[in-house]
Amino acid sequence: MPNLTAATALSDSEEIRTADPAVSIQGLYKQYGNGPTVLNNINLEIAEDDFIGLIGPSGCGKSTLLKLLGGLESKTKGDIQFLTQQTSPRPKMGFVFQDANLMPWLTVIANVMLPLELNGASKQEAERKAIQLIEMVGLGHVKNHYPRQLSGGMRMRASIARALTIEPQLLLLDEPFGALDEMTRDDLNEELLKLKQLQAWVGVFVTHSVTEAVFLSSRVLVMSANPGEIYREIPIDLPFPRTSETRNLPEFQQKVVEVSQTLHELRNLA
Amino acid sequence: MPNLTAATALSDSEEIRTADPAVSIQGLYKQYGNGPTVLNNINLEIAEDDFIGLIGPSGCGKSTLLKLLGGLESKTKGDIQFLTQQTSPRPKMGFVFQDANLMPWLTVIANVMLPLELNGASKQEAERKAIQLIEMVGLGHVKNHYPRQLSGGMRMRASIARALTIEPQLLLLDEPFGALDEMTRDDLNEELLKLKQLQAWVGVFVTHSVTEAVFLSSRVLVMSANPGEIYREIPIDLPFPRTSETRNLPEFQQKVVEVSQTLHELRNLA
Amino acid sequence: MNATVSRIFPPAIVGVSLIAIWYLVIYLFDIPIFQLPAPHDIIEAGSQEQSTLISGALQTTLACLIGFFTSLLGGVLISVLLAYSSWAYKGFYPYILLLKMMPVIVLAPIIILWFGQGLASITVITFLICFFPIVANTTMGLCSTDKNLVDVFRVYNSSARDEMLKLRIPYAMPYFLTGLKVAAALTPIGALYGDTVAGMGSGSDAGLGFVVVVFSSQLKIPALYAAAFTACFIGFLFVSLVNILHWRLLHKWHDSYAQSN
Amino acid sequence: MNATVSRIFPPAIVGVSLIAIWYLVIYLFDIPIFQLPAPHDIIEAGSQEQSTLISGALQTTLACLIGFFTSLLGGVLISVLLAYSSWAYKGFYPYILLLKMMPVIVLAPIIILWFGQGLASITVITFLICFFPIVANTTMGLCSTDKNLVDVFRVYNSSARDEMLKLRIPYAMPYFLTGLKVAAALTPIGALYGDTVAGMGSGSDAGLGFVVVVFSSQLKIPALYAAAFTACFIGFLFVSLVNILHWRLLHKWHDSYAQSN
Amino acid sequence: DGPQLEKVLLMTDWYPQPEHGGFYQALAKGYYEQEGLEVEIRSGANMRDIRSPVALGQVDFAIGTSDTTLIGIGRGLPLVGLFPYFQHDPQCVMFHPENNVETLNDLDGRTVMLQSSLSYTEYMTKTLGIKMNLIPLDFSLARFATDKDFIQQCFVTSEPIHLANQGVEAQVILLSESGFDPYRHIFTSQQTLQQRPEVAAAFKRASIKGWQEFVEGDPAPALTLINQLNPQQTPELMAKTLRAIKQYRLVKGNDAQGDQLGQYQATRLQAQYEQLNKLGLLDLPVSWDSSFQY
Numbered sequence A, B: 001m002p003n004l005t006a007a008t009a010l011s012d013s014e015e016i017r018t019a020d021p022a023v024s025i026q027g028l029y030k031q032y033g034n035g036p037t038v039l040n041n042i043n044l045e046i047a048e049d050d051f052i053g054l055i056g057p058s059g060c061g062k063s064t065l066l067k068l069l070g071g072l073e074s075k076t077k078g079d080i081q082f083l084t085q086q087t088s089p090r091p092k093m094g095f096v097f098q099d100a101n102l103m104p105w106l107t108v109i110a111n112v113m114l115p116l117e118l119n120g121a122s123k124q125e126a127e128r129k130a131i132q133l134i135e136m137v138g139l140g141h142v143k144n145h146y147p148r149q150l151s152g153g154m155r156m157r158a159s160i161a162r163a164l165t166i167e168p169q170l171l172l173l174d175e176p177f178g179a180l181d182e183m184t185r186d187d188l189n190e191e192l193l194k195l196k197q198l199q200a201w202v203g204v205f206v207t208h209s210v211t212e213a214v215f216l217s218s219r220v221l222v223m224s225a226n227p228g229e230i231y232r233e234i235p236i237d238l239p240f241p242r243t244s245e246t247r248n249l250p251e252f253q254q255k256v257v258e259v260s261q262t263l264h265e266l267r268n269l270a
Numbered sequence C, D: 001m002n003a004t005v006s007r008i009f010p011p012a013i014v015g016v017s018l019i020a021i022w023y024l025v026i027y028l029f030d031i032p033i034f035q036l037p038a039p040h041d042i043i044e045a046g047s048q049e050q051s052t053l054i055s056g057a058l059q060t061t062l063a064c065l066i067g068f069f070t071s072l073l074g075g076v077l078i079s080v081l082l083a084y085s086s087w088a089y090k091g092f093y094p095y096i097l098l099l100k101m102m103p104v105i106v107l108a109p110i111i112i113l114w115f116g117q118g119l120a121s122i123t124v125i126t127f128l129i130c131f132f133p134i135v136a137n138t139t140m141g142l143c144s145t146d147k148n149l150v151d152v153f154r155v156y157n158s159s160a161r162d163e164m165l166k167l168r169i170p171y172a173m174p175y176f177l178t179g180l181k182v183a184a185a186l187t188p189i190g191a192l193y194g195d196t197v198a199g200m201g202s203g204s205d206a207g208l209g210f211v212v213v214v215f216s217s218q219l220k221i222p223a224l225y226a227a228a229f230t231a232c233f234i235g236f237l238f239v240s241l242v243n244i245l246h247w248r249l250l251h252k253w254h255d256s257y258a259q260s261n
Numbered sequence E: 001d002g003p004q005l006e007k008v009l010l011m012t013d014w015y016p017q018p019e020h021g022g023f024y025q026a027l028a029k030g031y032y033e034q035e036g037l038e039v040e041i042r043s044g045a046n047m048r049d050i051r052s053p054v055a056l057g058q059v060d061f062a063i064g065t066s067d068t069t070l071i072g073i074g075r076g077l078p079l080v081g082l083f084p085y086f087q088h089d090p091q092c093v094m095f096h097p098e099n100n101v102e103t104l105n106d107l108d109g110r111t112v113m114l115q116s117s118l119s120y121t122e123y124m125t126k127t128l129g130i131k132m133n134l135i136p137l138d139f140s141l142a143r144f145a146t147d148k149d150f151i152q153q154c155f156v157t158s159e160p161i162h163l164a165n166q167g168v169e170a171q172v173i174l175l176s177e178s179g180f181d182p183y184r185h186i187f188t189s190q191q192t193l194q195q196r197p198e199v200a201a202a203f204k205r206a207s208i209k210g211w212q213e214f215v216e217g218d219p220a221p222a223l224t225l226i227n228q229l230n231p232q233q234t235p236e237l238m239a240k241t242l243r244a245i246k247q248y249r250l251v252k253g254n255d256a257q258g259d260q261l262g263q264y265q266a267t268r269l270q271a272q273y274e275q276l277n278k279l280g281l282l283d284l285p286v287s288w289d290s291s292f293q294y
């Protein structure tokens, strides 16, 4: 069950963070092998407090864009710059993949601890943080299970917990809540926004849910397909912090309609 | 792009079907190993023209129930009977798994042809039917790609096409449209209902989308978790055929509200 | 208990049938003892030559142990090196193959020249025979790692060392263990061959390979078979060791054990 | 072109360094030709004994070919049988292991008694040495099939035959090919050993194993090395064959080639 | 075409070489054909025993030594010695001149590479009490060539010549000097002898004729044939081997001691039987008398 105290307690061990990576994408192109152009001239500035929602038809290149940001695919042309204060060339990242991608030989807790361990944290500290996040995503009762003993939604939640343990500077989420029921999804949406304030990451996420996009984002980018382009940018100027009440605001509903209409418009073009 | 003619053309080769398997589940229990009870005393009669929507929190046992119906897991107690007219003990089945589960060494079209080939269809016939369904789910342009060259949503669509090629008597779908954008999802929902009339299968599907559940189902079963039980059955007595207009009917909205409220009610119990 | 029965029953049945066929063949075709001795002849010869067999077996087991574990270690190290660096892979793999395919018959005299007669040379010969299956399997396993899981490690800025230790090696386990099983089965062959070319021929230093040659040239055919089964028994020990390891490492998560849960 | 360079460059560098070290060792430690001939001695001896080497190589290649392909066929058949029926697996696997671990030194005389001197026996010996890596790897591959994919086949009422042909075998390919690679590298060893114990010693029937023994007993050490490298070359042919097969069968979908796209 | 020839298989103990010269001479000159035999000479290799195939009737005649035949008979193999072609065994130990070996007794305490199965080994250790540290024979000369302390078994007609060709000097002592002195001979199975006695006799006659001519007449036909079958045997090499065969009087033996080409001596056979018996190498009771044709 979602757990407020867990989220609040999370960054107490951390020094006060002034890390403010921002990202600048210029003229980005992507082609797999010599297939068709998947991403076509993507230009995007991500500010320090942005949480960007990507929405668009299946196969338009959302995952590809996220992977390029994460350094997991090589770009064909263009430039991605992290304007971070750190010496390291890339910011500390968290990535929730479209598939859960858990290590089958590790239990839930070991999977969640993994990023911290890879970054040199002590086992003890890793375990403490991992347990907090496992509780947050409601998997406390199965923390010693192996991935194949979990349901699909549980695997995705473990994957979300894993991405958050390292308190990333840049958080990339590829349909993180797609396999969850609406209740759990809404709860986790709220938890995520709380964490954002505590951990202060810059985020980009992919979703197919318009309400989720509006609820979480500072800006929604609607993408069009073949080749993948940013069709329209819709700023969501709803005040933070957003809570379950936000969903009932008329401005919220208005934004939802705006995004939906953009998607319809896009579809009728095709 | 969704394609009406494809669906309409699909069962022309088939003799007129009177196959009407119905399913009866009595006192079904399921436990993995000696873990906790996952499914607790499930009783359910599925009529000949039913399309049942399962909805419930993550980890409540929806996939498990589907797998038991599909004969992929052994039940701990209870009985599942297929009251089919055929001699074979189980009806011809189609199954869309929660993960796409495509064969990585086969192209999209070969994956979609697979069930037909396993059932002894000629290569030619299998190819003809497969191409129709691939067109329907909008993958015509990538039919010779391998799974790893597809986006997540494209993989799920290939998996849906695969389940439909054999014109099953019992169709089981585990969150088939969860990875798709709303437009594609709505289109495929409508295509699916058309196919249901043509192919006359009995269906059970899992979804996290209340509107999808209401739109597709003849009955929605709301499940509760720990242990998994059927909390409430909500008959959806909207007339068939349902089309995009159906979504605008006040009765439709009413049903959506009813299901949502049941889910909230359920949550507040926990 | 039922599980034990179903585990023991099939090999027992097959074993009894094989022995029955064995006797049948001997009596039907009137096969002389020097062509194919009957099981009881072998047992009798085995108990007669007991002390020779046991001291030979101990000596050979020692060579097997050292050869097996050095090839385990060496094989894994080489595989890891090859998987680390594609340069090393391209540069060295052909020569490892070369070394592998160099007939032992040719290498044996050189090995003896360098390592002297006795245990060291036998161990090296055993090593040469065992290590390639380990290298080939482990390298294949290390290179087959699921791309998606590699991505996870890349995102979290994993060091190459952690990627190897925490991802590639666990992922390669099923491959590695298969290679190990092949190596375990080859171990006694290596040690026996080593015995015959580099072993000592007298006293308690004489391994089973030497015993085999002596029995064979003295036409003590039933005793020869007894020696052969003793060698098999050593092999079984190693293979069982690997099987236990296999079960311990994989049964919790790997699909080869998925059925049993 | 760049790709070709990066493929040829590393082994060339390593090869040149190895040869340099080779010469260095010989000159530094003043090693006599009987202990370690220099590369140019070997080349010279090789060209002198050219005709013997070529006719021996042809004969050995023939034995290798038959032994390799029968072990390929036999290994796959046995693996499929073992994977089909857990009864067969439990019943026969221990005895296959037994057969595997029976030292060839012991089996060889029996094989010759049963198959006669010559190609048939050599082939059987090669088969015995090669087939276990194939069986062990293929069996492991067939049993590791992703449970989720098995479920797909079960749902569609697949026959056991189709499940084997269209699921388990493709899934086991990477394992199978690894086993095949190990077997390919073992093939010349098997054939050479077979030659020395069961081969013909005259005319065009004499395999490379004969040549090796003769050179060795006549102290023609450089020629012995030339024969050894000839044997390696045969091994390379087989391994290359398997590598090509590997690439053709896997590059489109398997993660071991994922990087290259 | 002449009359139907009887097919016969002779299995040797090594690849074609002048040590088998008499048989090749008989083959090359057609002496077997004259006796109505079509003989195939097949080279047996080093690492396996020829006695079983003979006992099973897979091979008609084979090369062996009189002691191993006796031991085989003692293990229940129905073998019988037909005729000796070397009166004395050319097996010896060789060593470097620096090694100060004068007699076999000097091997005491040394490491020697010997075929473990040799009756000589048993005889020297058990009867003569010479304690050697044995290592198995691998038929390679590399170690001898590089290690001045190395001592190994050899054929007096072969290894020293190969070594000399490479500039390595080897000294030898015949193992028969130990007092254990078997024949090198042709043996067959009792079945063959009983069922086809005239074939055995014909084979013996032709072979002896071949050997006689090989050492005292013109050996060229045999040598040419051997060189054809095994090009490793060059004319120069074979000439040296032939010289050694003659020098050690292997074929004809020592007239003074009653040796005669193709004939066993009962006294020597009996002595061997007793030596073997004392060493415990004969499992079943063996009648030395009926184990040989003489």
Ligand SMILES: Nc1ncnc2c1ncn2[C@@H]1O[C@H](COP(=O)(O)OP(=O)(O)OP(=O)(O)O)[C@@H](O)[C@H]1O
Binding pocket: A142, A148, A149, A150, A151, A152, A153, A154, A179, B032, B035, B038, B057, B058, B059, B060, B061, B062, B063, B064, B065, B098
């Ligand atoms: N193979 C397994 N072994 C052990 N436990 C399992 C196994 N599969 C599922 N479970 C457990 O059974 C319960 C129900 O799982 P199931 O996959 O049916 O859930 P679900 O309703 O489909 O959830 P979701 O919506 O997240 O997919 C979960 O608690 C899960 O941990």
Ligand SMILES: Nc1ncnc2c1ncn2[C@@H]1O[C@H](COP(=O)(O)OP(=O)(O)OP(=O)(O)O)[C@@H](O)[C@H]1O
Binding pocket: A032, A035, A038, A057, A058, A059, A060, A061, A062, A063, A064, A065, A098, B142, B148, B149, B150, B151, B152, B153, B154, B179, B181
């Ligand atoms: N490894 C690959 N090789 C070749 N083509 C690829 C590869 N990965 C993705 N593609 C192609 O790139 C396009 C975009 O894929 P991507 O996964 O980015 O889509 P997406 O927007 O995430 O879709 P979805 O919502 O379905 O996940 C698709 O047409 C897909 O076929």
Ligand SMILES: [Mg+2]
Binding pocket: A062, A063, A064, A098, A174, B151, B152, B153
């Ligand atoms: Mg995607």
Ligand SMILES: [Mg+2]
Binding pocket: A151, A152, A153, B062, B063, B064, B098, B174
């Ligand atoms: Mg599920």
